[in-house]
Amino acid sequence: MAGSEYSALGFAELDDLSASAYGQAVRLGRFDRATIAEQLGLTTPDAERAEQVLRHLRLLQPMPGDPAVLVPVGPDVAAADLVGAAERQARELQQAVTEVRTKLLSLAPLYFEGRRERNRVEAFDLIRDAALVQSMIDERRQHCRDEVLIIQPGGPRPSEVLPAARESAQELLDRGVRMRTLYQHTARSDLPTRAYVRDVTAAGAEVRTADELIDRLFIYDREIAFLPERSSPDQPPGAAVVREPTLVSFLCQVFDYLWDGATPFEPETGKAPTTxxxxxxxxxxxxxxxxxxxxxxxxxxxxxxxxxxxxxxxxxxxxxxxxxxxxxxxxxxxxxxxxxxxxxxxxxxxxxxxxxx
Missing domain, CATH: 1.10.10.10 (Winged helix-like DNA-binding domain superfamily/Winged helix DNA-binding domain)
Incomplete structure (x- = not known):
């Protein structure tokens, strides 16, 4: 551990000079500043600094009955004295974290039962806050188990969104989630989009293109779908969150129909687009x-x-x-x-x- 890291934790750094002074103190049975300075060829300020470091590290402690005399103690005793309180706090904090997590997770059955009841009552929600929509999509992606179906119309993907999209796709694919995406043919001529598709297909994703597509669509586990809200051009779009099983099943069939008629997107380095x-x-x-x-x-x-x-x-x-x-x-x-x-x-x-x- 570097000296700056020691300091950040409130511990002094044991340097070579202080270690040598500690060794001499063990041999003498006490820390005699003048004698140790003479034996090690130290100046008085250096000997004083070594004493301060050793005291801070609990390697020098006052002799019982004579506090003016400093005697060396074993490293194990010093370590227990120095970090014992910190270790105890760490254990207590870890225990508190575990208890909070256990209590919150105990609500999971209640949450999912409530969600099932809500799904039966509500066919969809209209969320106008774009940030909230993104948060909901992120939450569904993290809990996705089996499959993601995506339609991304509009030609090439904006290059600035591709790094985050690549990371999200890799996270899903690493968990064994099947991922199918539809683009338009015009996306094939865009180099950043082709590079993204090459990476995700190498990781197991499937990508196809068609000349025309319906609006943007995300479907997770064939249970919940996100459709873009029709908003004014000067406002970020929200989304309709569809949970009703019949509607979600219909959207899945629409996706499957478009998928069957689409062309596999298989970008190959050095070859021009063939669309x-x-x-x-x-x-x-x-x-x-x-x-x-x-x-x-x-x-x-x-x-x-x-x-x-x-x-x-x-x-x-x-x-x-x-x-x-x-x-x-x-x-x-x-x-x-x-x-x-x-x-x-x-x-x-x-x-x-x-x-x-």
């Missing part, structure tokens, strides 16, 4: 439904600028001079199957339509 065709197909499908650029970008989790770049490339490849003509060329080519819908009007389009000329 360009998937993203373009999704853009074409939404364009054919008549959605504007902003809506297409929002539904696919990408920026409007990136979306417009894709649309420009698609229009060029289809040899079209307008969105209308691109839509007609897509419908005529059969890329999207039997889906001849005009891009902006939402009405059937034919080769005679002036918009396609």
């Amino acid at each position: 360009g065709d998937d993203v373009r197909h999704a853009i074409l499908r939404l364009m054919a439904k008549g959605y504007k650029d902003e809506m297409v970008a929002r539904r696919l989790g990408m920026s409007v600028r990136t979306c417009r770049r894709h649309i420009a490339e698609i229009t060029e490849e289809l040899e079209a001079t307008s969105r209308f003509q691109a839509g007609y060329n897509v419908a005529r080519s059969g890329i999207l199957g039997d889906f001849p819908i005009a891009l902006d009007t939402g009405r059937p389009v034919t080769p005679a339509d002036p918009a396609c000329r």
Whole structure:
């Protein structure tokens, strides 16, 4: 233990000079400052400091009947005298901690019985405090036993949240909890997200992507689900906490349906993302439904600028001079199957339509 650590605990540090002085005192049977200073070649201040250290460490104690004389005592006696009180306090504190924990844990059956009763009465809670929602999610994660289902729409994950997400995922996976996560295809082109997925899948997580997803969703042990609250843009979103078994089961079925139709996310170092065709197909499908650029970008989790770049490339490849003509060329080519819908009007389009000329 370093000297600073000794001092922090209220104990003096036994240095080499003080140890030598203690050895001489044992040989003499008492601590004679002048004699010890002469034998060890010490100055008077050094001998006085050694005496103070040894007294503080209880290695020198007054002789019974003659307090002016200091005699050395055994290290075991000094240790018992010096740290005995601290050890006793530590034992008492540990006992108090154990008693408090035992008393609180005795309430666990009452708590869980109350929770079961509450779940039967309340289908869900609407929590508007974002900090409280996060606290509840953290609590459910810590007590999760079997499985976590997650839907994270919106494209790439913000890089600043990935370290905490990686730590949380590792904690779950280390406990043997199965973890399945759905992202959108656009997340595959983001390097921080790919690195995160590579780490968690190596630890046992499963990750897939789809072109479109429903809103953010967390489900723990198929017992409780968290859905984002619809709040104003300038307020942090709260959450609807769903406990009713039928509703939670329905949300699990929705997740399983999306999962079955999604593509495994298997990032490999040195290989570029292979979802360009998937993203373009999704853009074409939404364009054919008549959605504007902003809506297409929002539904696919990408920026409007990136979306417009894709649309420009698609229009060029289809040899079209307008969105209308691109839509007609897509419908005529059969890329999207039997889906001849005009891009902006939402009405059937034919080769005679002036918009396609």
